[in-house]
Amino acid sequence: MKSQTRVVVIGGGIAGCSTLYHLTQEGWTDVVLVERNELTSGTTWHSAAQVTNFGMNQTMVGLKSHSIELYRELASDPDYPINYHHGDGGIRLANTEAQMDGYRHFASMARGMGVEFEVIDAEECARRHPLISTDNLIGGLWDGQDGDIDPAQLCQALARRARAAGAEVYRNTPVIGLTQHRDHSWTVHTEHGDITCEIVVNACGYRVNELGAMMGVHHPVMSMEHQYLVTEEIPAIREAGHRMPLLRCPISDYYCRQEKYGLLVGFYEQNCKTWGMDGIDPHFVNALCPDDLDRTTDVLEGAFARMPALMDVGIHTVVNGPITYTIDGAPLVGPIPGKRNAFCIIGLRAGLGEGGGHGWLLAQQIVHGEACYDTWCLDPRRFAGHANVELTALKAIEDYQNEFRFHFPNEHRPAGRMAKTTPLTPVLAAEGAAFTVVNGWERAEYFKPAPDFDVTHSFRFDESFDLVAQEIKAVQSAVGLCEVNGFNRFEITGSDAEAFLDRMICGRLPRRFGRVGLAYLLNHHGMLKSEATIARLPATDLGPERFWYGSAAASELHDMDWLTQHLGSDEDVQIRSLTNDQTILVLAGPKSRDVISAVSRADWSAAAFPWLSVRECFIGIAPATVMAVSFSGELAYEIHVPNASLYAAYLALREAGEAHDLRLFGALAVESMRLEKGFLHWKADVLTEFDPFETGLNRFVHMGKPQFIGKAALETRAAQGPSKRLVTLEVGSKAAPAHGGASVMLGDAFVGTVTSGGWGHRVQKNIAYGFVSPDYADSGTELHIDLLGDRVPATVVTSPLYDPEMNLVRT
Numbered sequence: 024m025k026s027q028t029r030v031v032v033i034g035g036g037i038a039g040c041s042t043l044y045h046l047t048q049e050g051w052t053d054v055v056l057v058e059r060n061e062l063t064s065g066t067t068w069h070s071a072a073q074v075t076n077f078g079m080n081q082t083m084v085g086l087k088s089h090s091i092e093l094y095r096e097l098a099s100d101p102d103y104p105i106n107y108h109h110g111d112g113g114i115r116l117a118n119t120e121a122q123m124d125g126y127r128h129f130a131s132m133a134r135g136m137g138v139e140f141e142v143i144d145a146e147e148c149a150r151r152h153p154l155i156s157t158d159n160l161i162g163g164l165w166d167g168q169d170g171d172i173d174p175a176q177l178c179q180a181l182a183r184r185a186r187a188a189g190a191e192v193y194r195n196t197p198v199i200g201l202t203q204h205r206d207h208s209w210t211v212h213t214e215h216g217d218i219t220c221e222i223v224v225n226a227c228g229y230r231v232n233e234l235g236a237m238m239g240v241h242h243p244v245m246s247m248e249h250q251y252l253v254t255e256e257i258p259a260i261r262e263a264g265h266r267m268p269l270l271r272c273p274i275s276d277y278y279c280r281q282e283k284y285g286l287l288v289g290f291y292e293q294n295c296k297t298w299g300m301d302g303i304d305p306h307f308v309n310a311l312c313p314d315d316l317d318r319t320t321d322v323l324e325g326a327f328a329r330m331p332a333l334m335d336v337g338i339h340t341v342v343n344g345p346i347t348y349t350i351d352g353a354p355l356v357g358p359i360p361g362k363r364n365a366f367c368i369i370g371l372r373a374g375l376g377e378g379g380g381h382g383w384l385l386a387q388q389i390v391h392g393e394a395c396y397d398t399w400c401l402d403p404r405r406f407a408g409h410a411n412v413e414l415t416a417l418k419a420i421e422d423y424q425n426e427f428r429f430h431f432p433n434e435h436r437p438a439g440r441m442a443k444t445t446p447l448t449p450v451l452a453a454e455g456a457a458f459t460v461v462n463g464w465e466r467a468e469y470f471k472p473a474p475d476f477d478v479t480h481s482f483r484f485d486e487s488f489d490l491v492a493q494e495i496k497a498v499q500s501a502v503g504l505c506e507v508n509g510f511n512r513f514e515i516t517g518s519d520a521e522a523f524l525d526r527m528i529c530g531r532l533p534r535r536f537g538r539v540g541l542a543y544l545l546n547h548h549g550m551l552k553s554e555a556t557i558a559r560l561p562a563t564d565l566g567p568e569r570f571w572y573g574s575a576a577a578s579e580l581h582d583m584d585w586l587t588q589h590l591g592s593d594e595d596v597q598i599r600s601l602t603n604d605q606t607i608l609v610l611a612g613p614k615s616r617d618v619i620s621a622v623s624r625a626d627w628s629a630a631a632f633p634w635l636s637v638r639e640c641f642i643g644i645a646p647a648t649v650m651a652v653s654f655s656g657e658l659a660y661e662i663h664v665p666n667a668s669l670y671a672a673y674l675a676l677r678e679a680g681e682a683h684d685l686r687l688f689g690a691l692a693v694e695s696m697r698l699e700k701g702f703l704h705w706k707a708d709v710l711t712e713f714d715p716f717e718t719g720l721n722r723f724v725h726m727g728k729p730q731f732i733g734k735a736a737l738e739t740r741a742a743q744g745p746s747k748r749l750v751t752l753e754v755g756s757k758a759a760p761a762h763g764g765a766s767v768m769l770g771d772a773f774v775g776t777v778t779s780g781g782w783g784h785r786v787q788k789n790i791a792y793g794f795v796s797p798d799y800a801d802s803g804t805e806l807h808i809d810l811l812g813d814r815v816p817a818t819v820v821t822s823p824l825y826d827p828e829m830n831l832v833r834t
């Protein structure tokens with residue numbers, strides 16, 4: 024066994040084997056994998072191992088396409104062939120039009136990744152799958168690439184290729200401890216000796232938190248018991264003369280694929296169970312949980328009704344094994360939050376289908392610092408401190424129960440709610456707030472006219488449309504108040520703070536105290552990493568000279584890691600998170616100056632406190648830091664208040680607002696207004712796949728600076744010209760917004776992808792942003808969007824659509 028290597032991958036299931044193989048493919052061959060038992064002895068060996076191309080965003084589709092290509096190539100290797108039933112085809116069923124809309128959207132989205140799904144009706148489903156009935160069925164989504172693979176052979180093939188490239192695999196070598204050194208390198212302690220390395224990878228499957236504990240972290244991953252049965256032979260299958268397509272059913276929560284000449288049916292029962300919450304037997308190896316088919320009767324009945332042939336056949340085998348889930352159902356693949364040189368590839372609930380792709384994207388991140396796709400949907404830093412074991416269990420159960428019932432836009436499920444609240448949460452609830460969840464925070468989405476008001480979740484405009492319109496009208500004509508909680512906020516101090524931040528951003532820092540600016544942080548490839556509002560505050564009795572760095576709620580751990588990893592050891596810079604201590608009240612609208620003037624003794628005139636100013640003051644008796652910035656495009660003030668004083672500030676503003684008909688507004692109104700103003704959302708429109716020039720952020724880049732992270736790469740990219748450009752589109756539909764991922768078309772040719780969209784109530788237009796080929800980015804270009812299966816006109820327009828001269832914020 025080596026005592027020193029570059030990377031130690033811990034765990035020899037599909038996650039570890041794929042990572043090891045892809046590290047060698049990226050050129051790092053001095054790498055090892057250590058496995059406590061035999062390869063695949065965790066979950067992988069008993070997987071149903073279906074391999075689909077279906078994913079709910081482009082990164083997932085792209086990584087699954089990679090899996091499929093890789094598995095095809097491995098399966099065709101004459102020296103080590105593996106059983107891969109590729110291309111049996113698969114159907115996701117639907118019995119509501121809303122589900123069908125979802126499939127139409129996913130088909131539009133997948134086209135941008137070169138993947139063609141078909142939306143088919145019930146008769147066509149039955150024609151392609153001769154065993155199913157069409158009762159209570161509208162149709163489905165056809166994935167022609169669907170299939171299944173032998174999981175053990177797949178892992179052996181990956182390990183074999185990795186070994187041939189120079190990697191080493193140590194079986195029966197449990198990792199029993201981890202030590203990190205001052206230079207961020209690691210010693211991996213195993214039962215057979217120590218290995219020192221630069222980087223460790225946790226690929227420990229359901230034992231993820233045993234390894235996590237060795238490095239002092241808890242990963243929000245929970246195991247669930249998951250069962251499938253395999254039937255005896257079904258004569259109709261042999262008679263059909265072709266393999267049965269796979270089925271996935273959101274109506275009755277099962278999947279089904281052919282196994283020999285029988286069927287394998289897996290269940291996502293409502294009466295489901297977590298597994299291993301209080302520790303895992305060390306001897307649970309190559310093992311299964313006891314069968315418990317009684318738990319699955321609800322699902323079995325649905326499966327029998329859809330496939331009556333199941334009623335006439337015996338059960339050959341039942342498999343019940345642990346399967347891992349995370350808070351939002353997607354895996355955690357990437358850097359471990361708060362750690363250096365440590366990565367994970369964990370929480371895989373569809374690891375066979377996805378594992379090839381996850382290992383590929385992880386190896387790219389380890390070797391190059393970034394992957395070819397934006398990997399935020401997989402990033403382990405997307406949940407902050409609320410992601411504890413109890414919340415993870417609740418969300419895992421909910422996600423398991425809804426395995427095939429995809430989330431609708433603006434659908435926020437009930438488990439684990441109220442994880443993060445402010446003193447205003449119950450107050451806003453009493454005012455009728457419907458809440459959305461942002462990084463665990465309960466944030467008002469809109470205000471309901473009656474307690475029993477609810478919306479019908481769908482991909483189309485819903486019943487909240489008119490309510491949002493009214494909230495915006497109030498903001499536009501008078502004044503509105505909105506709580507933005509959880510907004511990420513760091514206080515950055517120290518004699519080197521200015522030089523440090525200047526190096527981190529590609530634009531200019533506010534030069535004077537009392538000023539605020541928007542800034543972008545690039546990675547070393549010159550691509551967009553983060554977006555921050557940076558305010559420069561003078562020394563006061565509240566603290567020394569300081570910068571306030573504000574960014575999206577979800578970016579808390581991501582941005583903290585990025586900033587701290589770039590701090591020089593000799594730099595005098597302190598970064599303190601205020602995220603959980605402060606909340607923003609946004610006061611917006613032409614009367615907002617009157618309201619703030621009534622509750623705060625300062626001079627709030629445009630001359631004394633112009634746009635992009637910041638000052639400390641009091642709102643009533645509440646201490647506050649106020650910024651003259653506006654995401655709505657109206658005259659507005661962002662009032663940052665310590666949570667202890669939040670209610671006091673709120674009461675003062677509400678009271679002063681009465682004279683001006685102040686109304687509360689929520690996140691949906693903000694979303695509509697920011698689209699009209701051309702403002703972007705981090706990780707919807709601001710992605711690591713594009714640089715700031717492609718994203719239309721030229722005014723935030725100052726190439727004249729001597730240095731900033733990503734400058735050299737950006738210069739090279741700028742010389743090459745853009746691959747895509749972000750444009751604003753006016754969409755010719757009153758039925759539905761354009762959802763992120765939808766394809767932008769010119770005739771039958773794919774030319775771009777929508778990043779976000781919605782109705783602009785002040786301009787009365789359906790607005791979308793999207794990245795399109797530069798040839799089609801000029802204003803006036805007539806394109807189409809594949810919107811829920813319809814080709815709707817989409818014209819490139821000049822942004823912003825509302826108050827382009829920015830007069831309102833300056834008045």
Ligand SMILES: Cc1cc2nc3c(=O)[nH]c(=O)nc-3n(C[C@H](O)[C@H](O)[C@H](O)COP(=O)(O)OP(=O)(O)OC[C@H]3O[C@@H](n4cnc5c(N)ncnc54)[C@H](O)[C@@H]3O)c2cc1C
Nearest residue numbers: 034036038059065066067071072073198228373374375376
């Ligand atoms: C019944 C069932 C059906 C499924 N069907 C499908 C399907 O159809 N399609 C699909 O894509 N997915 C399916 N899955 C999920 C899929 O099997 C898993 O996502 C995948 O196998 C997880 O692989 P992994 O490598 O993350 O974990 P594992 O396979 O559990 O591998 C982790 C490895 O880490 C090792 N390890 C742990 N601790 C240590 C340590 N301290 N030192 C060294 N090594 C250690 C373990 O021994 C183990 O070998 C199914 C799962 C179940 C339970």
